[in-house]
Amino acid sequence: LLEENFTITTLKTLVNQTSSDGTLIFLFELHVGYSIETVLMRHNYGNSVCVTTQVGCRIGCTFCASTLGGLKRNLEAGEIVAQVL
Numbered sequence: 001l002l003e004e005n006f007t008i009t010t011l012k013t014l015v016n017q018t019s020s021d022g023t024l025i026f027l028f029e030l031h032v033g034y035s036i037e038t039v040l041m042r043h044n045y046g047n048s049v050c051v052t053t054q055v056g057c058r059i060g061c062t063f064c065a066s067t068l069g070g071l072k073r074n075l076e077a078g079e080i081v082a083q084v085l
Contacts, residue, residue, distance in 0.1 A: 007078065008078070009031070009076065009078030009079050009081070009082045010031075010082060011028035011029065011030065011036075011079070011082045011083065012028065012029040013026060013027070013028060013029075014027045014028065014029050014035060015027035021042075022042045023039060023040065023041050023042065024039070024040040024042075025037065025038075025039050026038045026039075026040075026083075028082075028083065030055070030075075030079060034055045034072060036052040036055060036075070036079075036083070037052060038050065038051055038052060038083040038084075049083075049084055051080055051083045051084060052075065052080075052083065053074065053075055053080060054071060054072075054073070054074050054075060055071075055072040055073050055074075055075065056068075056069050056070050056071045056072040056073075057070075057071055058070055058071040
């Protein structure tokens, strides 16, 4: 019964980079072929995580690649949680 009503979301890591200041950048592939980015920033007082909540963006900022294809969809709750697990 649980298997019929519950899905565990997993993300495929496409790229994992570490910058000179220790920031970790992950590019994940969603199960439907879209990709998203998650960033872990390490600080002396703790860590901060920047998670993605949408595929694409409708704002149109000229400096950001997320806006190039427009807003595709909001992420599901499991896709957001999977970025930090």
